[in-house]
Amino acid sequence: MGKLLWEPSEEQIKNANMTKFINYVNDRYEQNFDSYFELYDWSINKIPDFWAAMWDFGKIKASKPYEMVVDDLGKFPGAKWFVGAKLNFAENLLRHRDDHTAFVFKGENQKEARMSYAELYDIVVRLAKSLREIGIEPGDRVVGYMPNMIETAVAMLNPEIPVPKRNKAPRMTRSCGSDGKRNIRNVVKSKGDMYTIPRNPPASNLPIASSIRVIGRLSM
Numbered sequence: 001m002g003k004l005l006w007e008p009s010e011e012q013i014k015n016a017n018m019t020k021f022i023n024y025v026n027d028r029y030e031q032n033f034d035s036y037f038e039l040y041d042w043s044i045n046k047i048p049d050f051w052a053a054m055w056d057f058g059k060i061k062a063s064k065p066y067e068m069v070v071d072d073l074g075k076f077p078g079a080k081w082f083v084g085a086k087l088n089f090a091e092n093l094l095r096h097r098d099d100h101t102a103f104v105f106k107g108e109n110q111k112e113a114r115m116s117y118a119e120l121y122d123i124v125v126r127l128a129k130s131l132r133e134i135g136i137e138p139g140d141r142v143v144g145y146m147p148n149m150i151e152t153a154v155a156m157l158n159p160e161i162p163v164p165k166r167n168k169a170p171r172m173t174r175s176c177g178s179d180g181k182r183n184i185r186n187v188v189k190s191k192g193d194m195y196t197i198p199r200n201p202p203a204s205n206l207p208i209a210s211s212i213r214v215i216g217r218l219s220m
Contacts, residue, residue, distance in 0.1 A: 024057050025050075047073060055082070061095065062087040090124070090157045097121045103150045115150055120157075128158040 013019055022033050025042070029049060033039050043050040048069040055066075067084035096102075096117040103120065105113040115123075136142065146152040 021057055025053050028053060061092050093157060094121050105150050113150060123154055124158045127154060
């Protein structure tokens, strides 16, 4: 048997989110689980109950609640989850605005970078404001070709967040699966609820990009 490299203390186990979730499930569904493996077995046999508990335990913010957890468990792929729910992705990920660490980045040729939740919220709002200033509106599509780094997550979040202003301004959201006002010709088209890169895109049927920006690394 290999050498045990690390084991959590009793205090760490007690305060772990997994422990809190197990206790939450026990109280909600009158269970008596005391291990991860018992929770796992229950989760794959009571799938709707598990994900309903996860939704509530995670305090998911939604402007419209879901009507059912999943429509057809026998349909994979293709099952629809949390049918009827409406929520803002950025609102949920940016709910914390304190000094706790949001990102730790280590690149092959880059120094380590860290970003707090407060810094993340600030830079997302500033980037969203910049997009508004160049004319991005609700329904527009913003396409980026970016590596796996903090800036990519920032760029992903900013079209979802409304920029605070004194006067009332339209909410910025991503448009997926609908006809946006602008698009990037020959690069991306919409299909269902996801973006696909077509092998032979019908360039004549897609509108021309109205603006292209090349941006260096964001200031941390």
